Amino acid sequence: MALARASSGLAYPQRFYAAASYVGFGGSPNSSKGVISKFQNDTALLLYGLYQQATVGPCNIPKPRAWNPVEQSKWTSWHGLGNMASTEAMRLFVKILEEEEPGWYSNVPEFVIEPIVDVEMNVISLENPKSESVTQNGNSFPEPKAIITENGSMETQDKDVVLEGLGSVGVYDQWVQPSISGQRPKARYEHAAAVVQDKMYIFGGNHNGRYLNDLQVLDLRSLTWSRVEAKAGTESLESPSPVRMAPCAGHSLITWENKLISIAGHMKDPSETVTVKAFDLQACTWSTLKTYGKPPVSRGGQSVTLVGSTTLVMFGGEDAKRALLNDLHILDLETMTWDEIDAVGVPPSPRSDHAAAVHAERFLLIFGGGSHATCFNDLHVLDLQTMEWSRPTQQGDIPSPRAGHAGVTVGENWFIAGGGNNKSGVSETVVLNMSTLVWSVVTTVQERVPLASEGLSLVVSSNNGEDILVSFGGYNGRYSNEVYVIKPSHKFTLQSKMMERAVPDGVAALHNPTNAAREVESEIEAGQEGNIREIVVDNIDSESLNVKGEENKERILAALKAEKEELEASLTKEQLLSLQLKQELAEAATRNTDLVKELQSVRGQLAAEQSRCFKLEVDVAELRQKLQTMETLQKELELLQRQKAASEQAALNAKRQSSGGVWGWLAGTPALES
Template identity: 90%
Template sequence: MPMARASSGLAYPERFYAAAAYAGFGGSPNSSKAVISKFQNDVALLLYGLYQQATVGPCSVPKPRAWNPLEQSKWTSWHGLGNMASTEAMRLFVKILEEEEPGWYSTVPEFVVEPVVDVEMNVSSLKNPKSESVTQNGNSFPEPKTISIENGGMETQDKDVVLEGLGSVGVYGQWVQPSISGQRPKARYEHGAAVVQDKMYIFGGNHNGRYLNDLQVLDLRNLTWSRIEVKARPESLESLSPVPMAPCAGHSLIPWENKLISIAGHTKDPSETVTVKAFDLQTCHWSTLKTYGKPPVSRGGQSVTLAGSTLVMFGGEDANRALLNDFHILDLETMTWDEIEAAIGVPPSPRSDHAAAVHAERYLLIFGGGSHATCFNDLHVLDLQNMEWSKPMQQGDIPSPRAGHAGVTVGENWFIAGGGNNKSGVSETVVLNMSTLVWSVVTTVQGRVPLASEGLSLVVSSYNGEDILVSFGGYNGRYSNEVYVLKPSHKSTLQSKIMEMAVPDSGTALHNTTNATRDIESEVEAGQEGKLREIIMDNIDSESLNVKSEENKERLLTALKAEKEELEGSLTKEKLMSLKLKQELAEAETQNTDLTKELQSIRGQLAAEQSRCFKLEVDVAELRQKLQTMETLQKELELLQRQKAASEQAALDAKQKQRSGGVWGWLAGTPTSQKTDEASE
């Protein structure tokens, strides 16, 4: 796995040794005294066995005598681990300690643990050099560090050098760690970072395997940290809904219209699909944005890049750790998702923790990333107009495979820092000229510093007209909350141009797209002027040598002036045509804006009609139920009517029978009236 992909495991053995020192193993002078004594006996014995397995290897010592039960229990715990690998023992040791003591890592003293290990990861020595610290605003921080730069000598970070904000950066092409004031955020990686109006916002992330949901801001003018208190959202907005922000990591943070858009990311209780949330920088509240279309499946470790007014999402890892290579577009004006399934060409293999950039608002570049078993250093390009994938040939100092790196674009240059592979963090900061696809190395750091870690963030800000890169956080065995800045020089651009001259085919890697009408005008002017110069030079080369008299010279000049006037007339016509095209383009953009508004209006009407339709369906269902009741009552009424008719018919029959009996009596000689009188007597 890539180095810090194991938030549940280890990227480096340092975290294990820090945990061992905390638990009282290893005899470190900085370790807590008898901390392990507060654990349950079975936990303490298991930690002992794992520590021995990680540092010594499988148990090969004989079983101690029975009269020493403590040593026998320790031997049983160690021996029961069998042939478990040392790295797995380290991982389990840290995992168990974090379950028993979740906050142990924040109490570890600031010292660097550098174990000297061989290929089999068996420890031969352990060094615990101490580092001095300074107290600032009641918080203890290490002194400014010295970073060894491979191609720039030794760079010492002196707090006296810092003058004010980013203006203190006077070194080009090297990472500098400036002095920061204010309460630093909790160390983290896999967080989101974005710059809005000279302020860098940090949201969420992963610390000790736990997700965060705080929002921090670094004022880049005076380099001061502060925390934003999130307010309750007003309930008057219909398109938004109040939401308590769940802690997350591996998400993307994008600035858009004075808002911070947080999209995707891993959470403790993931949803089925990607959610889009926005933080309003004016009202300081979070809201969930309503989207249309088919949203992507939930994920983390994806790339989300802003291209015009759309967000381009690629890849990532879903909640079940399945790697993805799907491609989705979210239109921020209509908030509609669109999944691109019919792209031409071969897309990148499924991956997460890669870097992405958009060049000239047309080309999406995907670099690196990792799967569950390996890391990549391939480069893929998607033409967003033709929806065609390609894998162009890279030139220059091609970077090594990596995952968890961060990238930011400055003009046509794409800077990439950090990341890790299966063995260690990546120390080179590289830059890609996106027009020529030529790589070059900006600088290289030495030592285990946050710049050579995974899950760091990288943004760009401007100071006095100069672009400055700002890096924060990361994980390389230790979680970081350090800030580093770099002022790019023109050296990387010059190296790319030199490589472009050396490699003729590299210039055709990508075609830059600019404003269409501006291209027409510039190409017409350049073409006509070039044609004019060509005609002049051809005439001079072929005729000037034969012109010996003033008369021939005047004829030549007259002809050239006529040709020039003709070409200038043609150029004027082309400019008029270009102006007309500009006007048509403006009209088309206006029409497009009107159509977009009309589409939104129609969508609103459709939503209202849909609500009305739903209400009508409910009314129809109620009427059907009443109709069924009426039909039942009608059947009961018909039954009662039949019963009544039957009763009346029976009574009539009885009367007729009684009358018929009286007639037969009369015929027998006894009238009915007489019988009645006799009966009454």
């Protein structure tokens, strides 16, 4: 049947086939060849997956065995849609195309709707080798070129367009190393980074066991390094003496107003409590901010998260005596007052080098970290309104245990890179959708690449409306001062929205477990009340039923049926609550096992120290014995020396007496007569 040009008034199947023909799927002779090559690779792959889902159904073919990144990416895009309905796939296909090209339907030629039966995996082509340009609305545009990089990733570049800075990043979801100018900072890890107005500031860190205190800046527009020479500042407003920043590592750097706030960190001569330093970006001076309340104990490896515009939340870390912490403190930047929080629920076990993020300005998320004996991959959530800890169920590709990783949020997505697991660096970059708590793997690098390092930094910068993640430094056997960037695609947001529709309500309820438990309890109470009402109804005598008639009987039966359904629902939720309690019990057992392992490790360290102490005591006893022997020998030597001196003196006297006559004769003195 002949149709007019595709328009917004067409039904979704008709609009879908029109859109598919326009994009170039299905092999229609009237389709616009090469249009698909204009889209970014993530969009093209998603369109391909939706097209296959709409025309073929769920992906039941096995994953391609041959290492072909294009084929595997296409299979992953299709397979990831699961059991999505065909109509939903059609709707999303048209919606994405309209978002990418709002006027696409005005360029669709007359065509005939026909079933599309080409289901081969090679239906999509990301590059048109026969054409050097794509014509749209009478204008010619340079054709994007698909490039397969060394690690098998796809990179799209325009042949005639040359961009500078972060704008030169043309590939999505792949780490690239841009060309950097200027003198690079010293290689380091456990430093801190923050972004202010297209500039990334790097402060402090650890290099070969020595703490640093330099402040470096990378201009993200020109990708040029330079060093910030800090002027002599003041200790505080009350004490105007010059202050010099002590070298530190494992600290936190927060952007606030026109300042960089440096909090905590390991130092050679640590103070008893956490200090707060501020760098004025206009005056280029450091100063110590006077705080009030009860400041936390000095530490490093903690997390400090800015909530809203004036609240800092600090969790965990390791103090100067290597004791792990899991305490919670809040600093009000307006009043500069510390407040220690005693939250309810089960907090994360003591740890350092974890990652933290805030979602919806209400929920604080803690992921991973390590103790002296092990690394974690658990996820904990703190409701900042009720101050209650919970441990929700994670879904998707749950990351492996790690510590020393770095994280940054883009919308509702939390990207995490790097880290280590006591054996090697972690190679995969992951993302957590904080609304659905679903993990996804963004990309994977080789183990020896600096991105698979502990103590690296990760920040986000916006370039022409697109977010770019920037990584610096780290340690994975050697110290790094390399810069890597990645441009995340929007497929994670789209996938999370689809997952959000598919995820049960219970996942969202895990954000607030107290309310969820209360709802379950209320349902149970409602079920109990319904049971009482059921018993009362059962006791209604037959005479009243006869009086009310058949209509009342049906109404009562309907009420009984509704009550039964409510009871069954309450029973189901009670079973769910029981299952959740069992899961919490299993998690508590796991934490107990980890604590036992850590206790054993500490006991081992204590035994080693005791053995070392005993050896030192033995050495001291031996040295004391040798010292006593030396004292005895010294006394004997002095006695012998005195005896020798006395003997020599006696011999001298005797000699003088025996030789007096001769000497007297020589001197002219007559000898004495006997």
